[in-house]
Every structure is written in structure tokens, then in C-alpha cells.
Amino acid sequence: MPTKKRKTSLSKASDFSQIDVAKLAGVSQAAVSRVFTPGSSVSEDTREKVMAAVKQLGYRPNVIARSLVQNSTNIIGLVVKRFTNPFYAHMIQEFTRVLQEQGYWTLVFNISEKQELEEALPMALQYRVDGLIITSATLSSKLADECARSGTPVVSFNRYATDGHSHMVCCDNFEGGRMVADALLDAGHKRIAFIAGEESSSTNRDREMGFTKRLEERGHALDLRESAGDYDYEKGYAAAERLLLSADTPRPDAIFCANDLIAMGALDLARCKLGIKVPAELSIIGFDDIPAAGWPGYQLTTIRQPFGTLVDTTIQVLMDAINEPDSDIIKKIITPTLIWRDSARSIG
Amino acid sequence: MPTKKRKTSLSKASDFSQIDVAKLAGVSQAAVSRVFTPGSSVSEDTREKVMAAVKQLGYRPNVIARSLVQNSTNIIGLVVKRFTNPFYAHMIQEFTRVLQEQGYWTLVFNISEKQELEEALPMALQYRVDGLIITSATLSSKLADECARSGTPVVSFNRYATDGHSHMVCCDNFEGGRMVADALLDAGHKRIAFIAGEESSSTNRDREMGFTKRLEERGHALDLRESAGDYDYEKGYAAAERLLLSADTPRPDAIFCANDLIAMGALDLARCKLGIKVPAELSIIGFDDIPAAGWPGYQLTTIRQPFGTLVDTTIQVLMDAINEPDSDIIKKIITPTLIWRDSARSIG
DNA sequence: ATGAAAGCGCTAACAT
DNA sequence: ATGTTAGCGCTTTCAT
Numbered sequence: 001m002p003t004k005k006r007k008t009s010l011s012k013a014s015d016f017s018q019i020d021v022a023k024l025a026g027v028s029q030a031a032v033s034r035v036f037t038p039g040s041s042v043s044e045d046t047r048e049k050v051m052a053a054v055k056q057l058g059y060r061p062n063v064i065a066r067s068l069v070q071n072s073t074n075i076i077g078l079v080v081k082r083f084t085n086p087f088y089a090h091m092i093q094e095f096t097r098v099l100q101e102q103g104y105w106t107l108v109f110n111i112s113e114k115q116e117l118e119e120a121l122p123m124a125l126q127y128r129v130d131g132l133i134i135t136s137a138t139l140s141s142k143l144a145d146e147c148a149r150s151g152t153p154v155v156s157f158n159r160y161a162t163d164g165h166s167h168m169v170c171c172d173n174f175e176g177g178r179m180v181a182d183a184l185l186d187a188g189h190k191r192i193a194f195i196a197g198e199e200s201s202s203t204n205r206d207r208e209m210g211f212t213k214r215l216e217e218r219g220h221a222l223d224l225r226e227s228a229g230d231y232d233y234e235k236g237y238a239a240a241e242r243l244l245l246s247a248d249t250p251r252p253d254a255i256f257c258a259n260d261l262i263a264m265g266a267l268d269l270a271r272c273k274l275g276i277k278v279p280a281e282l283s284i285i286g287f288d289d290i291p292a293a294g295w296p297g298y299q300l301t302t303i304r305q306p307f308g309t310l311v312d313t314t315i316q317v318l319m320d321a322i323n324e325p326d327s328d329i330i331k332k333i334i335t336p337t338l339i340w341r342d343s344a345r346s347i348g
Numbered sequence: 349m350p351t352k353k354r355k356t357s358l359s360k361a362s363d364f365s366q367i368d369v370a371k372l373a374g375v376s377q378a379a380v381s382r383v384f385t386p387g388s389s390v391s392e393d394t395r396e397k398v399m400a401a402v403k404q405l406g407y408r409p410n411v412i413a414r415s416l417v418q419n420s421t422n423i424i425g426l427v428v429k430r431f432t433n434p435f436y437a438h439m440i441q442e443f444t445r446v447l448q449e450q451g452y453w454t455l456v457f458n459i460s461e462k463q464e465l466e467e468a469l470p471m472a473l474q475y476r477v478d479g480l481i482i483t484s485a486t487l488s489s490k491l492a493d494e495c496a497r498s499g500t501p502v503v504s505f506n507r508y509a510t511d512g513h514s515h516m517v518c519c520d521n522f523e524g525g526r527m528v529a530d531a532l533l534d535a536g537h538k539r540i541a542f543i544a545g546e547e548s549s550s551t552n553r554d555r556e557m558g559f560t561k562r563l564e565e566r567g568h569a570l571d572l573r574e575s576a577g578d579y580d581y582e583k584g585y586a587a588a589e590r591l592l593l594s595a596d597t598p599r600p601d602a603i604f605c606a607n608d609l610i611a612m613g614a615l616d617l618a619r620c621k622l623g624i625k626v627p628a629e630l631s632i633i634g635f636d637d638i639p640a641a642g643w644p645g646y647q648l649t650t651i652r653q654p655f656g657t658l659v660d661t662t663i664q665v666l667m668d669a670i671n672e673p674d675s676d677i678i679k680k681i682i683t684p685t686l687i688w689r690d691s692a693r694s695i696g
Numbered sequence: 697a698t699g700a701a702a703g704c705g706c707t708a709a710c711a712t
Numbered sequence: 713a714t715g716t717t718a719g720c721g722c723t724t725t726c727a728t
Contacts, residue, residue: 015498017705028715033707043713058497063474064415065705069720073412075455082441084639089437093430096458105475107423108454110444126411127453149406150363233643268645291432295581297616297645365721376699381723388723391697413721417704 016057025053036061067128076104076318077124081136082112084232085261086290087305088136091157094311095133102319104130111137118143125150131318133157138202139166153321157314158305160202167321168331169314173203173287176303176336177210180256180285183301183338185218187346189254189283193224195239195266197231197258204258207287211256224252228262236265244274253282254344260286260293260302267298267343283344299342309334364407373401384409415476424452424666425472429484430460432580433609434638435653436484439505442659443481450667452478459485466491473498479666481505486550487514501669505662506653508550515669516679517662521551521635524651524684525558528604528633531649531686533566535694537602537631541572543587543614545579545606552606555635559604572600576610584613592622601630602692608634608641608650615646615691631692647690657682 018032025032027046034040035050042050053059067073076099080092096106107129109120117137124132125146132147135157139147144165147154155167184192194211197204212222226243228235236257243266244251257263263286270276270284278284279301286293289304317330340346366380373380375394382388383398390398401407415421424447428440444454455477457468465485472480473494480495483505487495492513495502503515532540542559545552560570574591576583584605591614592599605611611634618624618632626632627649634641637652665678688694 015705019705029705030707030716031714033705034714037707041713046713058494060470060474060498062416062476062705064412064421064476065720066707067412067720068410068416068705068722069707071720082445084438086434086437089434089441090432092440092456093437093458096456097430097460100458105471106456106458108440108444108456110441110448110454112445122408123453126408128410128412146406150408233639237644264643264645268643272644291581292640295612295616296585296620297612363721367721377721378699378701378723379697381721382698385723389697394697410721413704414723415704416706416721417723419704 015062016059017062018059020057021050021053021059024057025049071128072130073128074104075107075127075129077109077121077127077129077132078106079109079111079117079120079124079132079134079137082110083136085259086292087259087288087307090290090307091135091311094307095315098311098315102315114138122146125152131155131322133314133318134166135159136201141165151325153318153325155314155318155321158203158310160206164329167317167329169310169317170331170333171305171310172333172335173206174210176287176305177207177212177256178214179303179336179338180287181211181214181218183285183344183346184254184256184283185215185220187254187283187344191223191250191252191254192220193226193243193252193255194222195236195243195255195257195262196225196227197229197262199227199229207258224249228258228265231259231261233261233265236262237269238265240266240269244270244276251282255282255284257284257286260288260290260300262286263300263302263343264292264298267300278343279345285344289339293339294341301341301344302339303336304339305336306334363410364405365410366407368405369398369401369407372405373397419476420478421476422452423455423475423477425457425469425475425477425480426454427457427459427465427468427472427480427482427485430458431484433607434640435607435636435655438638438655439483439659442655443663446659446663450663462486470494473500479503479670481662481666482514483507484549489513499673501666501673503662503666503669506551506658508554512677515665515677517658517665518679518681519653519658520681520683521554522558524635524653525555525560525604526562527651527684527686528635529559529562529566531633531692531694532602532604532631533563533568535602535631535692539571539598539600539602540568541574541591541600541603542570543584543591543603543605543610544573544575545577545610547575547577555606572597576606576613579607579609581609581613584610585617586613588614588617592618592624599630603630603632605632605634608636608638608648610634611648611650611691612640612646615648626691627693633692637687641687642689649689649692650687651684652687653684654682 018029021032022029032050034042111117111120121143132154158170226239228239267284276282286300286302289302293300293302366377369380370377380398382390447454459465459468469491480502506518574587576587611632615632624630634648634650637650641648641650
């Protein structure tokens, strides 16, 4: 039986400690620790005695105690914004998977409002995470400072960090917008519209800016603009409704949507409700290349965010920052690619 | 400056401890602890001195140290299987959100093979999580025993636990299958097919069993069966291809698909590639009611898993188990509902 | 109300 | 190679 006693009725059942194992094995407690510490020197004899006792008692190392003394938890904090978007769902999945391969576990902080980041991030620091990945939220310089002071490296994922305090891995949304402008103009489209997603997000701003800037460079203007207000299907459907049903303007012949979900909403409205022929009468281009974009039912032309590259790069940058605490701030921009499918025509 | 020094170049920047705060505030270290312990008695004077020092130093409590002494981490381990299914993505999101509301954080363990559960779960126990939620994987009785011995409550989510050792919250998949059988027979369908998902999963088995049992009860048989092998769109599309293109059997007039993604694949194949009229010539019913099922492009008739209820119930059961460690094993079955949309006809 | 002291389970010197 | 010892930062008695 374990050496200590639990105090309250709420506490967990007894666990065994290295002291219990040591007693049973007839060695010192430090010897037990060495058996569980890679690189320590233990004789084969001791190791066997210890492992026998471990097995008999069902001993399991207490990672919390180890974390306390080593000042490192092997946990990465992942801050995500509440999502309905498959892109971000897939992202959590990939982050947890790749981090696990590297021997890290993921503590998820789910925030909905920007303000909640102010509470979640200090909490992550209290848990002494070894590093932080922040998605879909912008780090204030105050928070970045707090992380820096506690020595916790942070990587912002797909969001420009305004200050120079945190690492950043980001898809080149601006360039993606430019690509769409070129694609639509090359195909000879005349009336061009944009449907925005979440207005306050840097992703939306950059995609739109790249798009309109490039249109202007080539002597065209954005003819129509509508805002979905959020990055989801229903909002995209509704925005397309406002865009395509307004009687006082001629209908656009091309729409660039700030992401795939919006584009799919617009596509369904156009085809299913309005009977508009896509792409003959109307071209629609999205952004992200979520799995559904490639489904036969959609075949959406879109800008592919190189998903695996983004995730792998983010984790690489984080690992480097963890291993070289005093290295420079790194900012990586990943270029997306245009995927031609059937929702946009390529020849006028 | 902090009292201690860090040892290696890999360690984090200096943090302040309660000792540093105590010195600066001119009180004992225990007094500082009390300020951060709800319910402790501290004078207003002491509290103010302490908080001033805390602010000046930027002190932040070390939750790891607290966890060590309190033997409780406020962390819940969430074991998920690698998913492409929006249903499970949404699930993580909801679990993390609701757990946070209850003051718990979520450590995610992402497994792909059943065998990986044997590694991930002991790891979760080493982190001394306060509780575990296991989705899309069946707990072996050996693992259930390990959790029980360490006093860590476990709830299996949407998976029948074969043994009696772990709590369980599950959608009534069997009943869902029966509902589909009734719906299709009531509508007068004659040739009825089933497309299976992941064959080894209890969800698939129960949905299929309820479906075929009910067909038989009403004097019909399952005419055709095809297996997607997995719960995703592409596999569903391919399975529907095999089912609908096989020349030697007459085409079915109704298909029950083991989940929505498979149903959407089948629907797209039927409409887009084969030009089959749905539901006039073919009825398709899915399972889950993921958001996309309600999109205008699909309007899929399906069995709705009461998502919020499932998640809330799971967390409630877990919280009860944490607060009453010696209470009985609880098994909750939640009844789903049939959602009529446009992919199945309701009158023969 | 407060300080002193013990101890949570572990790692990492330091001896031998 | 192994035992002894000193913490890691905190909570929680126990005195006062």
C-alpha cells in the first residue's frame, strides 16, 4: 500500500510513488528515478528489481512532479477560436497529431471573443506550457510581452502579428487575392464582385486587398462588394442572395468569395435557387481548398492553402524557438496555389 | 530578481515564486498562497500588500505546483480518433468549450489506430488528468481497470463499453436504424439498400442491426448491402458507384447510409454523375445531421444525433463521477430524431 | 490573521 | 553504479 494517505473524499484513489517502488525493490528512491530517466546509469540488476516492483504495484510516473522540477511540461498550448469552419477543425487535428509525433501534448484553449484571449493566454502560462500556437486571433503586444517575460515562445498561425514580438507562419493571403484577380481577368470577366468574410480578420483584409489592388493594376475596378460577416456557409448564401437579387444593378459575372464555405453557399444559391449556370453565366472562386471543395457536387475553383506545409512549418518554428530561446523572431510566408475546377471558366 | 537560478540554456526565462512576492511584500510565503486560495482568511491589509508586490513583479501562480500538492490538475483528457468527419470536429470544439465553462481545460490525445489508445491513455493518467472522455474507440477492460485503479473517471462517448467498468453516453443508434426502416417502408420503397461505414465500429453495427431487424419485423429484407469501409465522402461515393452501377441486379429505390458524409457522396454520385432523380427515383437517408446536411445543395433526410445533449450529458456524467468517486457506473442512451428533408420521399 | 514547517513526487547534484 | 540530500513552487496543517 502507498506510503501516504489521501485527505479528502474528492481526491483520487491511491497512486504509488517511487518511494513505494524503492522499498519493494530494496533500492533507493533515486535508483527508481534513474530507471525512468533516459541516459542515467543503472545496472541491469537494479533495473530488473525496480521493474519487477513497478509491475507488481502498477506504478506510473507522475509527470506533474517531473514537470515541476524540470520546469517543462511537454505540453503545447493551442489557442483556437470557436470554429464551424472545416479548415480550422482539420487544423486542430493536424496540430495535435504532429505535435504528438514530436513528443508533445496539446492543451486546447477555445475562445470565442477576442477578449477571451486575454484570459486564456495567462492561463496557458500558468500551466507552464512549453510553447503556444495562436490561431485566428491577434496577439496584443501586452500579451506578447507577458509570454516573452515568462520565456514561453509563441507562434501566430495564419494571422499577421502587428508587433515584432512573436513568431508567425502565414499563408500569403494577399498573393492569393492577386491570383484570383488575374484568373478572372484573364478569363475575360467584366463585372466582378467580392464577398467578404469576417471583416475584422486580417485574412479577409489581405485577400480583399490583394484582389482589388491587382484588379486596379490591370485597369479594372471591383464592381460589387457584399459582406457575409462571417466565414460560414449560411452567411455566404445570404450574402450571395443580396448580391445576385438586387434589382438595381446588373448581375456580376464573377464572384470571389473570402473562403470556400462562403463560395459554396453562393454556388448553391446560384445553381439551386436561381438556376444560374455556373460557370457559363457566373464564375465563383473560393479560398482554402477544404475537402468539400473537391467533391463532385461542388468542384469549386479555389486558392489552396498548403495545409500540411503551414502546420509543419508552424511546429518547426515553435520547436526551434523552444530549443533556441534567444534566437530571432521568425516570420514565414507560405505561397498558396490556384486550383482550377469547374466553378470558374478559364476562357472568355 | 527571482530567488533561484535556471540551470540549462534550454530552461525558460525566470519566473517569480511566492517567496519573491512574500519578500517584497514583507509577509510570509504562506500569506501569499492564501491570497490566491479562495476561502482563506487574509486581512485586507495583507492582501493589498501582496497584490502590489504581485503586480510589480508580474507574478503568476504555478498551476503545476498546485496540481502536485492538490493531486488534481483541472485538466480533462479527451481521446479522439483521427477524424475527417465534421461531426467529430464539431465535437472537440463543443467539449473544449463546455469544459472551459466548468473550469476545466482539455488535453487532446489524437489516436489513429486502436492500438495507439494503449499508449495514449496511460500517458493521460501520467498527467494526472481529473477525468477522461473517450470518443470513437472502445476501452478494453484492461485499460478500464487501469483508470479505475488510479481513480480516474472515464466516460465513453458514443461507443458502447462492453464491460461494466466505464461510464457511457451514447446515441441510440439501434433505434435510429429502426426509424429509417420505418420511414422507408412507410413510403412504400421496395428495393432497399444499406451502405456501411467503418465495419468494426459499434455505431455502424448498431445502426445496421436496428435497420435490418426492423425491416424483417415488417416482413421485408435488406435487398442490397455495400460497404464504404470508412465514414467519409469519397468512400461513400465509391460505394454508391459499386451499388448503383452493378449491372446484374436491379437498382435499389432507397439507400440508408451509415452516416451523412457517405450519404452525401451517394447523393452526388446519383444526381451529378448518374442523373438519377432524388427522391423521385431514389431515396437516400443519412445519419448524424451535420450542418452540410441542411444546406440547399443537399437537403438530406437524416437521423439527427442530438449533439448538444450528447456533449452536455457526457460532461455532466463526468463531473458527477469526479465529485462522487464511488458512485455507480452510469450508462445513458439518448434517442435521436428523424429529420425530413428532400432526399427521401415520404409517400409511395 | 499570520508565520513556521512539513510534504506533494520527482530530478539532479554530490558523494562514495 | 548507487545512496543521500537538496530543492522545484505550492498548499495545508499547526501554532501563535
